[in-house]
Structure formats: structure tokens, C-alpha cells
Amino acid sequence: MKSTIALIAVLLVSLSSTGQELNSPNSDLTMSFELLTDGTPTYTLHYKNKEVIAQSKLGLELVNESMSLRNGFKVSNIETNSFDETWTPVWGEQAEIRNHYNELAITLEQPEKDRHIIIRFRLYNEGLGLRYEFPQQDNLVYFVIKEEHTEFAMTGDHTAFWIPGDYDSQEYDYTTSKLSEISIRFDEALTGNASQEQFAKTGVQTSLMMKTKDGLYLNLHEAALKEYSLMNLNLDESSMIFKSWLTPDAVGNKGYMQAPAVSPWRTIIVSDDATDILASNMTLNLNEPNQLEDTSWIKPIKYMGVWWEMITGKSSWNYTDELPSVKLGETDYLKTKPNGKHAANTDNVKRYIDFASKHGFDALLVEGWNEGWEDWFGKSKDYVFDFVTPYPDFDVELIQEYAASKNIEMMMHHETSGAVRNYERHLDTAYQFMNTYGYTSVKSGYVGDIIPRGEHHYGQWAINHFLYAVKKAADYKIMVNAHEAVRPTGLRRTYPNLIGNESARGTEFQAFGGSNPNHVTILPFTRLIGGPMDYTPGIFEMDISKLNPDNNSHVNATIANQLALYVTMYSPLQMAADLPENYNRFLDVFQFIKDVALDWDESHYLEAEPGEYITVARKAKGENNWFVGNVNGVTPRSTQLKLDFLEKGKTYEAIIYADAKDAHYKTNPQAYKISKKKVTYQSTLKLNSAPGGGFAISIMEH
Known part of the structure; x- marks a missing residue:
């Protein structure tokens, strides 16, 4: 990728000052930082001289700490910086992306604890990013986060487009309401799913889209989520302040940190034109540049799938209906009677290959090809699939040869059923199997509760796994399309083989009772802010x-x-699903x-x-x-x-x-x-x- 960088020298500012201002490159946005009298850091944000984020507190609460990282701070150093580059994405909505911001990094010292952190602000023409940084030091090395206390103080009772705050699922229709109505309408916003856990009737998820009564558009989200827990938002109805609410682990802790470390960026996109929200590249720009040396194997894909007929119930993922349970390596499918509805059979797959080839598609996804589907869901079962053993009616070698003769690539499907440990045990073998049979991309799934029991889809443990799977896939030159994983936060800039995600209510729900007809007019303002779907x-x-x-x-x-x-x-991975x-x-x-x-x-x-x-x-x-x-x-x-x-x-x-x-x-x-x-x-x-x-x-x- 090419890039040009204009870097303006660091400017040291008066250390005695506790209040600082930062302007966006076009001066439309102004961020103000201030320490309260008790040493609590705060910020405010103005857009074209209108306050859009009122004074909001920053900080973190640690486990077993009397004071934690919330107050008692003094400013020990202030640095400002301006940055301007143009970079080329491997794939995307534009051939080139400009990354232009002004930056303010404030070092905060806690004299009583002899430790310090940095709060870094980056102000773009379209919005603000802020994060916490934990430099290496003697008195802050290993620490556990009890809660992050980042606030977003609203300036009115805005109209919001929201889904319930949840530790495991984003697969909801959006509700449109005033902020003051979230708790009132929370129960009606709920719909059942394979795995979900809400934390409060005032909780919502990011990316949160809002519109003020005077026509400003606000979007709250996060960027570069890794080695940390996903952030939900919890509304204090009395003050109209959103407060960060991290996803806990099985024992209630919300993050295990080792300095040096950083948090994800907390993002606020602002405009008086809704199209600016859609056009923003701020989330991408807040991520690190591409980490893969060779990206020649990463390419957009238009595909079809043996999928919709199972989603609608016309066909089945199961090979047989005779087995009450399955133990891989012990169950002999040849001794069972096929149910006659199994869609992933050789003849049916060849029919799809013929159609996809005739009409110029790149690839074909096949779900339900591997043993174990009779006993995969809702059992809290660890060893569900091995990701390499086909059913008797699916000939892996024949299908691969036939597809290659028709210029069609096969797309692998790995459903983990939430058994993350099992998937990690099998990842190398599964990816080697894909290399052997020419599968260049995988659709992975995480339906159901996460195993180990008590962990959540959006907790730090699972976040680490999702990225591990993507980085491991890159070793095998495999592109990843993860379903039921965490919603994206721009990491596809850093790891462009993360070619797609689901992580929202997709088309499949049209066969599960239907989605609101305006659902697709909201998703680009919310879920797609972090990346393609x-x-x-x-x-x-x-x-x-x-x-x-x-x-x-x-x-x-x-x-x-x-x-x-x-x-x-927008997605570089597009399916013709019917x-x-x-x-x-x-x-x-x-x-x-x-x-x-x-x-x-x-x-x-x-x-x-x-x-x-x-x-x-x-x-x-x-x-x-x-x-x-x-x-x-x-x-x-x-x-x-x-x-x-x-x-x-x-x-x-x-x-x-x-x-x-x-x-x-x-x-x-x-x-x-x-x-x-x-x-x-x-x-x-x-x-x-x-x-x-x-x-x-x-x-x-x-």
C-alpha cells in the first residue's frame, strides 16, 4: 500500500494548565479538556459552536483499588501533533483514504500512587476519537478492570436508533425513539435468539445513531477493539449521560491488562448532514495500518450458497433424523438412514456450481457438509465438529475437482456452535484441510452460548479468539467471514483478510418472521460504521x-x-442468497x-x-x-x-x-x-x- 505522510513536530504546552482545547483541521469541531477540582479528567465537544457533548468524565475503576484511575490526577505533560496521510486500502469503498487529524495527548499523574496514564484525543473533521494508554511503569503493571467510566453527556432528548445492550447478540431490529423512551420501550425491542444477555433496560449497543432536535447527527462507537472487552452504553436517564459498560467475563471482571497497553478508541462522529456519517473513514483511520506483507491473495468475492434452502426449512443441515446424539469418531453414519432433506449432497452442490458458473460467480458456500449437525445446538457440548470429516453423501474431492473445472472456488463453512476452545484445537488442521482442497475463504459461525461456560461473545476472552482466528487464517492465506462474532471496529485495515462479518440482524431473519422494512435504511448508520456486513x-x-x-x-x-x-x-463479500x-x-x-x-x-x-x-x-x-x-x-x-x-x-x-x-x-x-x-x-x-x-x-x- 502506498501512503504519504505529513507530520508536524510535537508541541509541548504549559504543564501548569489543566484546561486545553483542540480544533479539527477545518475548525468545525472543538474538543476541550479539563481536570475537575478532585482531579477527575473531563472533556466537552462542540460542532460549529454548538455543544454536542456536554462535560463528560473519563477514567477507569480497577478491581481491589480504593482510588483506581478515576480521580486524583494532575497534568504532568501535554503534547499536540498534526497528522496527514493518504493510504491505499487492499479493498474498499474508495481507492485512497485520507487520514487527517489533530492530536492532543495528556499525561495524567497520580502522585499518591506514583503512577500515570495518557489520554489521547484525535480530532478529525468528522469527529473525535479518544483512548486510554497505560505506559510501562513500576506501579501499574498487571491490573484488572472493574469498569471503564467513559461518559458521553447528551445535550438533549435526542432521537435514537438503537438495539438493546447485550453481551452476546446484535441480531435485533432497530427501535427508533427518544432517549427518554429507551427504558419504556426496552421490552418490546427484545426478540429471542440462540444466545443473548441484556444488562439493563437503559442499555444500548454501539454503533449508536442519534439525531438532535436542531438537525445534528451523532454517532457513538469504538475503533480498534482488541485485547479488551466490547463497550455497550448505559443511559443515566436523570442526567441524559451515556456511560460505558464493558462486557464482563465469567466471574464479572471486565478486562485483564498488562502495561504497556491501550484501550480501544471511543468515537464520536458529528455532522449536520447525514451523508457525512456514512462517508466517514474515521473508524478505519483509528486502526493500525495493514500488518500483512503479502495481500495478493485477498480479493472481493461474489458468491452463491447452499444455505437459503436450509434457512427457510425447505432442506436440512442434518444428514439423518435417526440420531439422538452424535460422538465424532464413534458414530457411524453409514448405519443410519438419510433423511432425504440433506442439502449438502454431491448432486445438489453440483447443481449450484453449474448455475454459479453459468452466471459468472466466483465461489459457492456449502453449509451442512460435515458430520455433527444432528447434535450441534444448545447442548453446551464442547467437541461438536472437527471441521474436516464430511457426511457420506458429500464427496470433497469430487466437488473440488468439479468446481475447479467450472472456474468456481468453494467457500468453507465452520460452525463452532460457540465451542471456542474446540475450534482453536482444530484450527491448524481445519485450515490445512482448506489449503489441500483449494478453499480460499471461510464463513465461521458462533451460534449459541460460548464455551467455556459463562464467557460471552463480546468479552475480552472471545475478542482475543476472534482476532486469533483471523491472524491464524492469514498464515494459511485464508479470508475470514465471521458470523455471530463481535461487530467490527475497523480492524480490517490492519488485517484485510477479515473480509466480512455478520454481527447484526441479517437476511436470514426474513425467514424467521421478517425484519422491519426500514431495517436496511438504519444498518449503514449503525452496524456498517465499523466495517462491511x-x-x-x-x-x-x-x-x-x-x-x-x-x-x-x-x-x-x-x-x-x-x-x-x-x-x-457495502461489502467486498456479496452473496446472491436465493x-x-x-x-x-x-x-x-x-x-x-x-x-x-x-x-x-x-x-x-x-x-x-x-x-x-x-x-x-x-x-x-x-x-x-x-x-x-x-x-x-x-x-x-x-x-x-x-x-x-x-x-x-x-x-x-x-x-x-x-x-x-x-x-x-x-x-x-x-x-x-x-x-x-x-x-x-x-x-x-x-x-x-x-x-x-x-x-x-x-x-x-x-
Whole structure:
């Protein structure tokens, strides 16, 4: 990757001062630091002279410490710095990313304890990052965090787009409410899941999106989460102050630290334009640069999968229904009767390979190929899968040879069922197996409670595992798409083989009762702030009962909306999730999924309002072709789409995939229209979006 760095010399500031200010490069944002009379560090944040974060306390409480790291501080050193670089991501929404900030690092000393910490602030044009740093020293070496006490003091009763604070799951629909209504509406925001634990009815998760009554947009999140516990937020309703709430371990502790060490960055993105929130690269920029010397093997993937037919209940992951329990190495599947519904069989997989190859896809995911699925869920069972032993009806070698002959790569599936220790015991063998059979990417899953018992998906122990699996995968040149893992915080900059995550309510929930039709107008403001999501879009048959008569779920989207997701829900890993037979019914609109790019030179966020609509235009990497996507909430609306992002002097052909006049996500989701038009940078398109609908446009140079 290339980068250019402009580094301005460190400036030492008066050590006697307890109050300091830091301005963003464009001066729109001002952060103020102050010590209270008891030595408690605080900060405030202003945007264009408006206070957006009122005075908020900082600090940490340690186990078995009377004073901890909360107060009693004196400023012993102040350093400022300005930084400006341009770096090239391995893959992403832009060919180049600018990393430009002003920095303030304040060393705080506790004279009574003879120890010190550093609080580092980085102020970008779009927001603030802050973190705690623990330098090496005699009196702060090994320590245990009881709680982090970072505050975000709100300046009013903002509108928030939130999901319940949880130690294990982000798979919720979003609730839109005033901050004061969170506790009132908390119970109705809950939905069941395989593993979840809420901590308070005032708790919410990051990335938290908010809008003030005077039209400012605020986003609270974290960046570079590693060797630490995930941060939730807990609202003090009397003061309207959000306080950090770390995920505990099995005995209630929230972090085991060894200096020198740092916390993740706590981030606040601010703008008076919602599109600026979507365009922000601050979370990425707060992560360390790429640590992999060779990235030539990392590439975006458009794939299909033997998956949706199991999700809907049409087919099964299980090979047989005869086994009440399974012990790997002891259970003989050849002595059982196949259930006739097992989808991961050689003939069915070859059928998918044929379709994927015919339509130019890169890869095929197959779930349920390996022994153990009859006895995998909810048993608190450690040794569930070995990740290398196929069922009798899945011929690994034949499938690999057949796929290679069709120019299709196979994508591995590793479901751990939360048995993290078991997965780590098998990782090297599993990755070697992938290398042997040509699997270059893996979809890993962590459904269910974490084993060892009592640990959480978002605690420090599991956070360490998720990164361990990614770094180990890099040793074998394997790309990782982790489901049910921690939500991303920009680590894909440092480890670009982390090509995708789920960590939110994805398309599968459309077959589990449905998701709110405006769900996809909120996710880019929340979950995607930290990194791309393997949302698995592209469903064309919305009535799930047509696949499984026992499942009355409905996909709450129009076909045009499903197409638009390939642009609005950015990911270098995009799935065409429906069955081949459903795509064969709609080959004219399926063409957009075939055409749409995966990697981009430019991204332009044209219009946006969380919960209501998003319109995005992206320019394909190395080409002069553009793709536009719009997703709409529940209110029908019109868009005057200016194409002034196109190159001047060029003529393009636009293929427009739009909702038909009578389209509706519930009553008429498959109503669409396709039109073609010659366009230039001066063109404006008037387009309508149905409830739960949208539009998708491919714009090819003519």
C-alpha cells in the first residue's frame, strides 16, 4: 500500500494548565479538556459552536483499588501533533483514504500512587476519537478492570436508533425513539435468539445513531477493539449521560491488562448532514495500518450458497433424523438412514456450481457438509465438529475437482456452535484441510452460548479468539467471514483478510418472521460504521411458504430494494442468497446482481436519512462504470437523482431497475420495471421508491 505522510513536530504546552482545547483541521469541531477540582479528567465537544457533548468524565475503576484511575490526577505533560496521510486500502469503498487529524495527548499523574496514564484525543473533521494508554511503569503493571467510566453527556432528548445492550447478540431490529423512551420501550425491542444477555433496560449497543432536535447527527462507537472487552452504553436517564459498560467475563471482571497497553478508541462522529456519517473513514483511520506483507491473495468475492434452502426449512443441515446424539469418531453414519432433506449432497452442490458458473460467480458456500449437525445446538457440548470429516453423501474431492473445472472456488463453512476452545484445537488442521482442497475463504459461525461456560461473545476472552482466528487464517492465506462474532471496529485495515462479518440482524431473519422494512435504511448508520456486513441479500421470492409450507414468514422488501442492497450495504463479500430456480424466474433483474461491482474507486452518498432512505453511487474499481442503489423505508417517496458525479464529456447507458407503480414490500413485492436511457453528468433522473422498496441503476460508459 502506498501512503504519504505529513507530520508536524510535537508541541509541548504549559504543564501548569489543566484546561486545553483542540480544533479539527477545518475548525468545525472543538474538543476541550479539563481536570475537575478532585482531579477527575473531563472533556466537552462542540460542532460549529454548538455543544454536542456536554462535560463528560473519563477514567477507569480497577478491581481491589480504593482510588483506581478515576480521580486524583494532575497534568504532568501535554503534547499536540498534526497528522496527514493518504493510504491505499487492499479493498474498499474508495481507492485512497485520507487520514487527517489533530492530536492532543495528556499525561495524567497520580502522585499518591506514583503512577500515570495518557489520554489521547484525535480530532478529525468528522469527529473525535479518544483512548486510554497505560505506559510501562513500576506501579501499574498487571491490573484488572472493574469498569471503564467513559461518559458521553447528551445535550438533549435526542432521537435514537438503537438495539438493546447485550453481551452476546446484535441480531435485533432497530427501535427508533427518544432517549427518554429507551427504558419504556426496552421490552418490546427484545426478540429471542440462540444466545443473548441484556444488562439493563437503559442499555444500548454501539454503533449508536442519534439525531438532535436542531438537525445534528451523532454517532457513538469504538475503533480498534482488541485485547479488551466490547463497550455497550448505559443511559443515566436523570442526567441524559451515556456511560460505558464493558462486557464482563465469567466471574464479572471486565478486562485483564498488562502495561504497556491501550484501550480501544471511543468515537464520536458529528455532522449536520447525514451523508457525512456514512462517508466517514474515521473508524478505519483509528486502526493500525495493514500488518500483512503479502495481500495478493485477498480479493472481493461474489458468491452463491447452499444455505437459503436450509434457512427457510425447505432442506436440512442434518444428514439423518435417526440420531439422538452424535460422538465424532464413534458414530457411524453409514448405519443410519438419510433423511432425504440433506442439502449438502454431491448432486445438489453440483447443481449450484453449474448455475454459479453459468452466471459468472466466483465461489459457492456449502453449509451442512460435515458430520455433527444432528447434535450441534444448545447442548453446551464442547467437541461438536472437527471441521474436516464430511457426511457420506458429500464427496470433497469430487466437488473440488468439479468446481475447479467450472472456474468456481468453494467457500468453507465452520460452525463452532460457540465451542471456542474446540475450534482453536482444530484450527491448524481445519485450515490445512482448506489449503489441500483449494478453499480460499471461510464463513465461521458462533451460534449459541460460548464455551467455556459463562464467557460471552463480546468479552475480552472471545475478542482475543476472534482476532486469533483471523491472524491464524492469514498464515494459511485464508479470508475470514465471521458470523455471530463481535461487530467490527475497523480492524480490517490492519488485517484485510477479515473480509466480512455478520454481527447484526441479517437476511436470514426474513425467514424467521421478517425484519422491519426500514431495517436496511438504519444498518449503514449503525452496524456498517465499523466495517462491511455479509448481509446476504438478493431474495426474489418473498413468500417463504412457497419454499416451505410450514413457514409463513415474508421477506419485507421489494425486488428493487434487494438489488439496491448490493450498493447501499457495502461489502467486498456479496452473496446472491436465493435459490437458482427463483433467479431463473427473474433473469432480467438478476442481471444487475451479475453486473454490480464488488470493489470501488469512488463512493458518493447522495442523500440519506436514518430510518427513511439512503441513496449511494459507486464507481467500479479500474473502470468507468457506476452503480447506484436506493433503499426506502415505509413512506413512498420520489428522488431527483442528479448524475453530476459522472465524468464530463462522456455518454453512458443507464439501466434502471425500479419499483413498479403498484409495488409494495408486503402486497406486491415482485412488481418492478426496467428501463434504459442515455445519460451524461448533466442528467437528472426522477425515480419513485415504494414502501420497503428502492431502485438500482447500472451506468455503463457508452
